[in-house]
Amino acid sequence: MMDENNYYIYCIALNAFDIEEEVIGHNHQIIFKVVYKDLAAYVSRTALTYFETSYDNLQCHEKVISELMKNTGVLPMCFSTICKSKESVIEMLQKYYDQFIQNLEDVAGKVELGIKAFYKIDFEEEDKKDKELLKIPKDYMLKRYERYCNRQKQINEILLPIETSHKVLVEIAADSCYTKPLKNNLIFNASYLVLKDKKECFDLAVEEMQKNNPAYKILYSGPWPAYHFVNIVREGEENE
Numbered sequence: 001m002m003d004e005n006n007y008y009i010y011c012i013a014l015n016a017f018d019i020e021e022e023v024i025g026h027n028h029q030i031i032f033k034v035v036y037k038d039l040a041a042y043v044s045r046t047a048l049t050y051f052e053t054s055y056d057n058l059q060c061h062e063k064v065i066s067e068l069m070k071n072t073g074v075l076p077m078c079f080s081t082i083c084k085s086k087e088s089v090i091e092m093l094q095k096y097y098d099q100f101i102q103n104l105e106d107v108a109g110k111v112e113l114g115i116k117a118f119y120k121i122d123f124e125e126e127d128k129k130d131k132e133l134l135k136i137p138k139d140y141m142l143k144r145y146e147r148y149c150n151r152q153k154q155i156n157e158i159l160l161p162i163e164t165s166h167k168v169l170v171e172i173a174a175d176s177c178y179t180k181p182l183k184n185n186l187i188f189n190a191s192y193l194v195l196k197d198k199k200e201c202f203d204l205a206v207e208e209m210q211k212n213n214p215a216y217k218i219l220y221s222g223p224w225p226a227y228h229f230v231n232i233v234r235e236g237e238e239n240e
Contacts, residue, residue, distance in 0.1 A: 007034070007043040007089050008051070009081045010064045011074040011225065014104045016040030023067045026051065026060055031068070034086055036093035039100055042068055043089060051080040065225045073108045075100060076225035099232050107230070110174055110193050111223030113202060115209075117162045117188035118217040121155070155182065162188045162216065165209035172202045177228050185217075191228040199223070 008026055016035050023031040025044035033040040042064075051057050061079050068074055083089045093100065159180065169192055170176050178190035194202050206220045 005085060006046045006049060007041075007083045007086060008046045008048075009077045009083065009089065009092075010042050010044075010061065011068055011076050012093070012100050012104070013040050013042065013068070013072055013074045014038055014101070015072070017071045019068070019071075023064055025064050026057065031064060034089045034093075036090045037097065039093050039097065041089050041093060042074075043083075046082065049082055049084075051082075053079065062224075069225055073104065073110070074225060075103050075107065075230055076227050096232055096234075103230050103232065107193065107226040109197075110195050110226065111199065112226045112228060113173075113192045113194050113199070113222035114220070114224065115166075115169070115188070115190045115192070115206065116186060116219040116221075117213075118185045118219070119158055119187050119215065120185050121158065121182065121187070155187075159187060161213050162209075162218075165205075165213070166190060168205050169202065169209070172198055172205060175229055193226055193229045 008029075010025065010031065015038055016033050017040075019031060019033070019042075025031050026046055026048075027044075029044035029046065031042055031044050033042055044064075058079060065074060065076050083092060166176075166178065166188070169190075173192040173194050175193040176190060178188065180187060181189055192202070206218075210218045210220070
């Protein structure tokens with residue numbers, strides 16, 4: 001029989017709530033709370049010290065947090081956060097107590113919503129043609145630079161309507177962050193921290209964004225736990 005003394009941590013909450021309906025985590029283990037002062041870590045027991053980043057494992061992690069956040073605001077922990085004992089969980093809550101409290105205050109009454117915008121940009125064919133037509137290195141490099149300038153202009157033009165809509169969403173949100181991956185047709189990937197009572201307003205703004213940009217595939221997701229807006233500085237990372 002495996003010794004399941006390790007504790008997998010899903011999230012942290014303030015003023016520990018009791019789990020009214022049974023929530024099941026990894027390896028079909030029941031979720032329970034470990035309390036320190038007014039903080040609670042919601043955990044399940046496991047024999048493992050690390051979980052593979054598989055689809056099923058990630059889905060289980062997300063499902064547990066989504067179930068728990070129905071009760072109150074929670075601070076999601078990173079996937080595969082595991083402590084070796086109940087005492088270690090309490091030590092973690094004690095060690096980062098002030099940061100947990102601050103982060104919980106920052107996300108209280110808010111949810112995370114996501115926007116992904118897709119648009120097909122394919123420059124590979126142009127590169128192949130350049131190599132075939134231009135055999136002289138200098139001509140090839142000049143052509144490459146010309147292509148680069150034209151691409152940047154094209155990319156800016158493609159991003160402009162999405163960034164215009166983004167500015168509207170930022171006005172509604174309490175906080176936001178985004179990247180421009182420009183990979184696999186994903187040109188814009190943003191997360192927004194939105195007050196629950198402003199979600200309907202945010203929904204309408206996203207609908208307008210989708211309606212005004214039919215050439216783009218715009219995916220709207222959430223509400224999620226506030227993963228992108230949790231900021232815990234671990235010991236030894238202060239100056240990194």
